Amino acid sequence: MATQSSLRSRGMELLVSYHQNPSVRLRNQLVQMNAGLVRKIAHRVSHQCAEPYEDLEQIGYLGLIRAIERFNPNQGCAFSSFAVPYIRGEMLHFLRDRAGTVKIPRRWQQLNKEGQRVREQLMEAFGRQPSDEEIADVLKVSVNEWRESKLAAKNRLPLSLDATVCQQLDSPMTLGDTLPDVRYQALQVLEEDRQQLQRALNQLEDKTRQAIEYVFLHDLSRKEVAEQIGVSPMTVTRRIHRGIQQMVGLLHPQVMQSDP
Missing domain, CATH: 1.10.10 (Arc Repressor Mutant, subunit A)
Structure with a gap:
């Protein structure tokens, strides 16, 4: 238990370091530490399709890297829970792209x-x-x-969506269970956008961030916000405008750099 706890602690330290200062070296360390998670998911998925385990494992590492790059340690979420949808999603996308009409010679x-x-x-x-x-x-x-x-x-x-492809301990897994959930994918995209917005918001100066949060998240008037943070309503308006411009630059730096 002590070893597992120390490994989790070390993993979170690396995730925090990567979040603050991304580097290929730190990313590779995190990939090595979480390789077991990729292998576990690849093993499960390989029993649900005809693709080789090795191919699924390699594809899974792409999902792991995406998860590492998008994980925010400040959100209070376990990295393994955050990474699983990315890893499994990459494998399912791979299987979907290779699917098609079977033409037998x-x-x-x-x-x-x-x-x-x-x-x-x-x-x-x-x-x-x-x-x-x-x-x-x-x-x-x-x-x-x-x-x-x-x-x-x-x-x-042809197979029925109710056809059993894998026997779990508690219940069988059907072919329909392995298909991508469009609604879940849409929610995942929204969650990714929310995390990016929160990351950009956290980089703003305190009063600017507070002004934006009060107006857009708590639905306060600019006058009420001015009383909360101790500035004039005009200053609140200027801070909100400047803060939004800064967030746009953080989210789309290539666009801002191309402006004259």
Whole structure:
């Protein structure tokens, strides 16, 4: 327990350091510390699709890097909880991009049809299920080609969204459970925008930040805000205008740099 606690503490220290002063060295350290999380998710997803575990793991690291770059330690959220949607989302995007209409080569169609006939003949001769090696030997093809033709024929069949793809400890996971949740993705984008706005807001001078928060978050009038922070209503207006311009520059620095 002490070791796990110290690792979490070290991880948060690195996240704070990266948030304050990003660097490739710190990012690589954080990737190494959280590699187990990527492997765990890749292992689960690999049981829900035909893609190799190794490919999913590599894609998952892209999601981990995105999570590291967007995580704000000041929000009070555990990094693992924050990172999981990014890692799993990258894998699901990868699977979605590779999906499409399955077109089986004519040779494989013929090979699969002939293979089924050979299987029946060998079952009758041996009194048991023949192995892939035995079927491939009769077909005079490699074992790998025979297996690929079988897999192609299997994947060509449409699946119900209620089809079980993985048996969890408490309940089965269906194909529909693995599909991206559009509403969740939209909420995730909104949360990312909120965090970026909060990060920019936190970089403003205190009274400027307070003026913006009072007006836009607490719906106070400029006169009420002036009384709260001890300045004139005109000063409040100027602070809000200046603060918004500063936030725009923080959120879109490339736009501000291109202005004359």
